[in-house]
Amino acid sequence: MKNQEIARILYEIAEYLEMEGVAFKPRAYNKAGLGLETFNRDVEDLYKEEGFKGLKKIPGVGESIAQKIEEYLKTGKIKYYEDFKKKIPSSVEALTAVEGVGPRKVKIIYEELGIKNLDELEKAAEEGKIRKLPGFGEKTEKNILEGIAFLKREKGRFLLGEILPTAREVFAKLEKLKEVEKLSMGGSVRRMKDTIGDLDFLAISENPEKVMDLFVSMPGVVRVWGKGATRASVHMSQGFDMDIRVIPRKSYGSALQYFTGSREHNIHLRKIAIEKGLKLNEYGVFKGQEMVAGEDEEEVYKVLGMNWMAPELRENTGEIEAAIREAQGKPDGLPKLIDYKDIKGDLHYHSRWQESDGTPIEEAALAAMDFGYEYIGISEHTKALKIEHGLDEKQLLHHISEIEKINSRLSQGSGKQSKFRILSGCEANIMQDGSIDIDDKVLAGLDYVIAGVHSKFKMPVEKMTGRIIKAMENPHVDIISHPTGRLIMKREEYQIDVEKILEAARGTKTALEINSYPERLDMKDVYIKRAREEGVKMIINTDSHIPSQLHYIEYGISQARRGWAEKEDIINCWPVEKLLKFFNE
């Protein structure tokens, strides 16, 4: 996929244009970059199939940018961009990553001092050369040094699963302050994005200064980035930043809306406000001087002519249009999102990750019951994954009979226990040629089969796509685990043709997994949305190895919601009989 690659160049062109002080074009390039990055088709395929005209289908891409994309696809270069690089050969992206340094400052430090990268910038700042530049001073220099130190220390973003528990702890602490009347979390955490940059808190308080004081002196705060009358920003020892804003009650809803974002969602909303002769900002919706909404988030959306929508949807990928249609009573409104309580069981659980003496399957079943589930599926690794104690055919037959025994024991128990069901499964390996490492006869004896790629991740796109499709065509395979293989911030996705995979999944009635493991969250939201549009069924699993990981399901559900998934799209929202019927078809 070259989408990301070209998008990055477009973003950099935007920065160069900003350096030059060009108006409006930077926004156009940023928009086109985002359009390309979030476009659900491979730009190379698009160009091959539909030519130059196809490129203009990408949101934000018109005549001129389409030409530049075409140039890149043909030659691997864009002259317009190369010319900028010749003029100012700075690592723009690296330099603007420093807090307080933007394109204009990058231009000045290059032209005055010839600085092109972070190391040179750091050296110049240490030598006291930065403070002498026009528009710079001692403080800016100091901030640059601290900003660079920060970048070196942290990579910048955190996994949702890493940060959400901490965010909730901080929330609980802040909420206890007697000066805080009301508190909410905004930002990407409220939208449950797969990675989080920082935490945003919003509060109502009669005594904002006091809240600011308390916020910057909270335990865990190692640095105060800034502190004003209504806003403060701090760095935490765990490595992330937190912001807080104190907001008047009458503006709480609009502030919550504004600080939840996304940025693109907000920009779209403001345009709609303007079209209606209104002005939208974090303090409310205004008609002239008169405030027409603000205290309540739902009201804010309502006066803009649309229904309220879940934060997970707010990425400006069609949710605003859907909310408007819904408010007008038209069909094709907002999706009725799967709820965090809709999952009835988890089918990706490894009980034998350590060869322990206990009864790990029963332990898993009891934990799942406590979790409110009606069933759990035990899906051990299979023999090709020796390092994970993968089971061979003989051991799998034993696995099946063991589960039968536990099931019959449970069925004689009382109430909840008697209705609970353990399903026998496995997570088999999709070998290089697309075959499965377990004999079909044994696969047939299991309640369900998950198949996944666990080796040879770096195959060319046609081969990897064919490999997975062949696995789906095996009549015993019911689910493909972590379909793209990404490890967030660690490993790229495998090269696959997502459209072809979706087509095959629908044709073979194979469910695609939404793996809830915090560093996987695989499939990601845009693929979930595509899968749903194509009528492909999905399943949200945790890939747990111990009972305490069952709660990861929340992260998988959040990604499903971000992908517009409804209850019917997700097969483990179904009762066990319907689920087994699906597997048997």
Next chain:
DNA sequence: GCCGTTTTCGGCCCGACTGTTTTCAGTCG
């Protein structure tokens, strides 16, 4: 440079904070 149930031309989201100025530019979210 893009885009259009008011437009193929004339618009393009908005406010807080910082650091540098002496009324504001740059950056951020």
